[in-house]
Amino acid sequence: MKLRRKDREVTETNELIQIIDQCKVCRIGMQDNAGLYIVPMNFGYTYENNQLVLFFHSAKEGRKIQALKENSVVCFEMDCEHRLITGDLACQYSYSFKSIIGNGKVVFIDEVEEKKTALSALMRHQTKKDFSFDDRMVDSVLVFKIIVHEFTGKYHP
Template identity: 70%
Template sequence: MKMRRKDREVTEIRELMKIIEQCKICRIAMQDQDGLYIVPVNFGYLYLNNQLVIYFHSAREGRKIAALQENSAVAFEMDCEHRLITADVACQYGYSFKSIIGNGRAFFVHDVEEKKIAMFELMKHQTGQNFSFDEHMVDCVSVLKIVVDHFTGKEQGDVAPGIK
C-alpha cells in the first residue's frame, strides 16, 4: 500500500531506525474468533541484513496468546514526538508526530538463547541498560517476535494541516 502524503513519508532506513529507537510502545493488531484485537506492548528490536524483527514478552496465556496461536498475521504501529501545533483558527490546529506502521508474522520464541537475546534487546531498548538473563528468567514468560514483512514511516512536522 502506498502512502497518500508522500511529503510526510520517511524512506531512509537510518531515519526509520531513529523513529523506532524513540518509540517505547508498539501496538500490535491481530484477529481472533471474537474479532479484531489490538494491544500495546513494550518492545525491543533488531535490524540485521535488511530485516526488522520486533521482540516482546507476554504472560503464557490470554487472548493475545490464543489469537497468535490461531493466526500469526499482525499489523503494528508505534509513534513518538507528539506535540500540539496551535493556530489562530480551530481548523488550522494540528499535531506533530513521527510514526511507524507495518505488518508481519508473529512467532513464539522457544529457543532459550534466542529468548535471552530478545529479552536483552527489549530491556536495552526500554532502559538503555544491559541486563543478562538466565534460563529460569526467560522460562517464566512467553517471548514472541514479529518478523516484519513491510513497514513505513511518517513524520508530521511543525506546520498545521493545510498550511504551507
C-alpha cells in the same frame, strides 16, 4: 505500503531506525474469533541484513496469545514526538508526530538462548542498559517476535 501524503513519508532507513529508537510502545493489531484486537506492548528490536525484527514478552496465556497462535499475521504501529500545533481557528490546529506502521508474522520463541537474546534486546531498547537472564527468569515468560514483512514511516513536523 502506500501513503497518501508522500511529502510526509520517511523512506531513509537510518531515519526509520531513529524513529523506532524513540518509540517505546508498539501497538499490535490481530484478529481472533471475537473480532479485531489491538494491544500496546513494550518492545525491543534488531535490524540486520535489511530485516526488522521486533521482540515482545508476555504472560503465557490470554486473549492475545490465543489470537496469535490461531493467526500469526499481524500489523503494528508505533509513534513518538507528539506535539500540538495551535492556531487561531479550530481547523488551523494540527498535531506533530513521527510514526512507523507495518505488518509481519509472529513467531513464538521457545529456545532458551534465543529467548535470552530477545529479552536482552527488549531491555536494551527500553532502558539503554544491558541485562542478563537466567533460565528460571526466561522460563517464566512467553517470548515472541514479529518478523516484519513491510514497514513505512511518517513524519509531520
